[in-house]
Amino acid sequence: MPPSPASCRAGRLGVFIGVAILALGASPRAGHAQLAVVVNPGNTLADLSLDKLRRLFLGQAKTFPTGQHARLARHTPSAATFDRDALGLQPEIVRSRWMALIFRGEVTVVPTDLASADDVKQFVRSHPDAIAFMPAAQVDQSVKVLAIDGKRPGDSTYALR
Amino acid sequence: MSEGLRRRLGAVSALVLAGAAPLAAQEHAMDEAPQTVIHGFTDVTYLTGGNNTGRTSAFGLGQFDLYITSRVADRLTFLGETVFEYDDASSEFVVDVERVIAQYALSDHFRIDAGKVHTPLGYWNNAYHHGTVMQPTIERPQLVQFEDDGGPLPIHTVGVQLSGRDLTEAHLGFDVLYGNPLGNRPASDDRNEAGSVAAAVHAQLTPALRVGVSGYRDRLVGGTETPSGTALDASMTQTIAGGFLAYFDQRAEAVVEGHDIMNRSAGRTTSSPNWFAYAGVRAGDRVVPYVEHEDMRLADDDPYFTSDRFRREILGVRYEQSASAVLKLELRSLDRRGTDRATEAALQLALAF
Numbered sequence: 001m002p003p004s005p006a007s008c009r010a011g012r013l014g015v016f017i018g019v020a021i022l023a024l025g026a027s028p029r030a031g032h033a034q035l036a037v038v039v040n041p042g043n044t045l046a047d048l049s050l051d052k053l054r055r056l057f058l059g060q061a062k063t064f065p066t067g068q069h070a071r072l073a074r075h076t077p078s079a080a081t082f083d084r085d086a087l088g089l090q091p092e093i094v095r096s097r098w099m100a101l102i103f104r105g106e107v108t109v110v111p112t113d114l115a116s117a118d119d120v121k122q123f124v125r126s127h128p129d130a131i132a133f134m135p136a137a138q139v140d141q142s143v144k145v146l147a148i149d150g151k152r153p154g155d156s157t158y159a160l161r
Numbered sequence: 162m163s164e165g166l167r168r169r170l171g172a173v174s175a176l177v178l179a180g181a182a183p184l185a186a187q188e189h190a191m192d193e194a195p196q197t198v199i200h201g202f203t204d205v206t207y208l209t210g211g212n213n214t215g216r217t218s219a220f221g222l223g224q225f226d227l228y229i230t231s232r233v234a235d236r237l238t239f240l241g242e243t244v245f246e247y248d249d250a251s252s253e254f255v256v257d258v259e260r261v262i263a264q265y266a267l268s269d270h271f272r273i274d275a276g277k278v279h280t281p282l283g284y285w286n287n288a289y290h291h292g293t294v295m296q297p298t299i300e301r302p303q304l305v306q307f308e309d310d311g312g313p314l315p316i317h318t319v320g321v322q323l324s325g326r327d328l329t330e331a332h333l334g335f336d337v338l339y340g341n342p343l344g345n346r347p348a349s350d351d352r353n354e355a356g357s358v359a360a361a362v363h364a365q366l367t368p369a370l371r372v373g374v375s376g377y378r379d380r381l382v383g384g385t386e387t388p389s390g391t392a393l394d395a396s397m398t399q400t401i402a403g404g405f406l407a408y409f410d411q412r413a414e415a416v417v418e419g420h421d422i423m424n425r426s427a428g429r430t431t432s433s434p435n436w437f438a439y440a441g442v443r444a445g446d447r448v449v450p451y452v453e454h455e456d457m458r459l460a461d462d463d464p465y466f467t468s469d470r471f472r473r474e475i476l477g478v479r480y481e482q483s484a485s486a487v488l489k490l491e492l493r494s495l496d497r498r499g500t501d502r503a504t505e506a507a508l509q510l511a512l513a514f
Contacts, residue, residue, distance in 0.1 A: 054368040061327045062269040069269050087368075088411050090446050096484035099513065100295050103200075103228060104287060105264055105274065106326070108238050 035078055035085070035160040036136040036153045038120070038143040040128045043068075047147040050159050054087055056131065057111065058094070059101045064131070072111035073132035075120045079113075082133050085160050086148075133160070195239075197231040201514050202292030206299060210493070210505020222247060223511070226259075226291045238264045244291050257309075259291055259317065274322040280315050281322070281336035281361040282375045283418045284405040294511035297414065297479065299489050302437040302455050303471055304420065308388070313422055313435065313459060313466060314401065315343055315377065318357060332365040334373075342379050343399065369410040377401040381465075389467045397426035397464050414449070415440045424465050431460035441479070449479040472496045485513040 037053060039045060045064055055061035056070055064070050074082070083091045101107045114120045117138035124130040124143045131146075136153035139145055151158040204223035211217065225245040233239050242260040247253075262276040279286050285305045289296035306312030320340020328334065338359040356379075363373025379399045384392045403420030419436030435458065441451030453475040459466040477491035488510050495503045 051368065055327070055332070055365070058368055060332070060365050060368060063327070090411065092447070092481060092484050093411070096295070096481075099484050100288065102230065103290055103292060103295065105238075105240050105262060108230065108232065108264075108266075 033078060033081060034136045034153055034158075035075075035082055035133045036139050037131065037133050037146045037148060037160070038124055038139060039131050039146055040124055041142070041144045042128050043144060045146060047150055050086070050149050053148060057082075057087060058097055059107050062107075069129045070131050071127050071129045073120060073123050073130060074111045074113050075117060075132065075134040076113045076115050078133060078135060082160070086133070195231045195233050197229060200228045200230075202226040202228070202294055202512065203514075204293045204509050204511040206507055206509040208505060208507045210503055210507075223293055223509075224291055228292070233263075236266045238266070240264060242291060270327060271323070271325050274324065275320075277317055277319045278322055278338065278340075280318045280340075280359050280377065281324075281338055282314055282316075282359060282377055282401065283403050283420060284371065284373065284407045284416055285418060286314070286316055287336075288407070292511070292513060293509065294485065294487050294513045297416075297439060297441060297449070297451060298453055298475060298477060299491050299507050299509045302418075302439075302453065303457050303473065304418070304435045304437055304455065311388070313388070313433065313457070314420060315357070315359075315379070318359065320356070327365070334363050334365065336361045343381055343385065369408055371407045372405065374402075374404040376403070387465050393426070393464060395427050395464070397424055399424050399465065412443050413441070414443075414451075422459075422466075424460075424463055426464040431463045433458060433460045433463065433466065447481045449481065451475075451477050451479065453477070470498050487511045 037048065043064070045066060048065070052061065052065060057072060057074075062070060080091045083089055083094045087094055089097075098107070098110050102110070112123065114123055114132070117134045120132050120134040121140065121142050124132055136145075139153075145152065148159045153160070203225045206221045206223060207219075208221060209216070209218035223246075227243050227245075229239070229241040229243075231239040240260060240262040241258075244257045244259050245254055246257065248255040258277065260277055260279065262274045262278055265273045265275075267273060279290060281287055283305065285296075285302065289301065293299065301307070301312070303312065305314060305316065307316050318338055318340035320338055322336055322338040322340075324334070324336045326334045336359070338357075340357050340359070342357045357377065358379075359375065359377040361373055361375035363371060365371050377400070381393055381397045381399065383395045385397075387393060400423045401420050402423075403418065405416065405418040407418075408415045416439045417436070418438075419434065422433040422435070424431050424433075435456065437453065437455040437457075439451065439453045441449045443449050453473070455471070455473040455475075457469070457471040459469040461468045472495070474494045475491050476493075477489060480488040482488070489508070491507045491509075493505050493507065495501075495505070
């Protein structure tokens with residue numbers, strides 16, 4: 001007996017769903033470490049609000065509270081932790097937000113991704129307007145750690161725990 | 162664009178550029194050659210549904226969208242978006258230049274755009290463009306649907322736009338656009354010299370919450386082609402007033418947007434209030450169930466639109482594998498003029514590349 005039109009439609013729909021899910025695959029999730037927000041030692045800023053930090057790394061603001069341009073960089077191995085802890089968003093949502101900003105014409109550059117803590121420190125030392133995040137344990141005197149809402153890494157209520 | 166409008170836009174541009182504040186820093190050292198990046202969007206949708214005249218089911222190719230950005234010079238960026246799509250009228254694939262923008266960054270807070278832009282009306286039209294992977298539903302709400310797909314708003318405008326972002330402690334933003342009137346063709350002379358004006362003010366109250374209002378005013382001469390293809394009997398003034406609230410955080414998302422389109426001609430004004438609401442709740446990292454309600458009405462005896470009443474309810478779920486790959490499934494109920502009712506299901510795979 002030939003299949004009914006309804007079962008043909010259901011079959012085509014099932015095949016389409018299956019192919020789509022197989023095509024999408026799976027992605028890994030990153031680990032977790034306490035992070036520090038760092039700037040160039042010449043930056044006069046000492047404290048940043050969590051709200052301003054979020055606006056900067058979501059592309060909604062382009063300047064420090066002082067009015068100085070902010071150049072963003074991300075420590076790639078810590079990015080997932082930063083997105084969840086500081087921005088309160090899943091990493092893919094953050095990626096999606098930046099994609100949307102580019103396609104709207106709101107931004108022309110995205111944060112610079114850096115693979116190691118040494119790369120982050122080198123970047124921040126080289127750019128007076130830089131701001132980045134990196135593992136707090138790997139910070140040294142070459143960069144300046146910002147307090148976030150008045151709290152520093154190690155404080156019990158520090159936002160990027 | 163007429164010679165008159167071209168001269169006025171040139172004068173405005175010159176004034177703004179002359180007053181530009183220096184950027185605090187440049188992101189990259191500029192090479193001699195422009196730095197050009199090409200992205201693309203596409204989607205495939207399976208639609209099945211029926212009304213009192215029968216059932217249909219089919220796969221459909223969405224728009225194939227190529228998006229180009231290029232840093233042309235210090236502070237100057239080019240943005241272009243070209244869409245290849247199937248045209249029912251000609252039964253052929255056609256090419257549409259959807260956005261062509263020369264963008265000049267006056268500072269970290271101000272920029273000027275010249276070219277073909279999305280008119281700064283409401284939230285959806287500026288947050289989402291032609292890549293369906295970016296928008297939360299399979300299709301744009303009918304109110305903000307593209308002009309050639311029956312949308313009532315002037316979605317695109319050719320002109321010059323001044324924008325401000327992240328201003329004051331309230332994180333205010335604005336857009337002011339002066340451009341060609343409705344019915345104008347971007348490569349031919351204006352039918353009228355008046356031009357259109359659009360203005361929007363919005364505030365990013367928190368990183369998740371954005372609110373805003375917008376307005377549009379345009380004067381069309383008699384003879385201008387209407388969306389149904391007929392010619393306007395007499396000159397007409399179109400005024401659009403609207404507002405929106407948009408909220409997107411880790412768990413919940415919502416957009417409520419409405420516009421009243423008021424057309425005045427021969428001493429008589431018609432009002433067409435339209436709105437839609439979208440809400441979704443994130444269930445886990447990647448899955449977002451959502452609902453949408455749309456209510457659109459185009460006034461009886463309107464001089465520009467064909468009278469219409471359209472309502473649509475959507476129950477959907479979105480699976481976000483990544484920012485570049487999204488699967489959406491929707492069940493929809495449509496009601497046009499209270500008599501033409503339909504139910505349908507749609508499944509879409511949308512990609513960015």
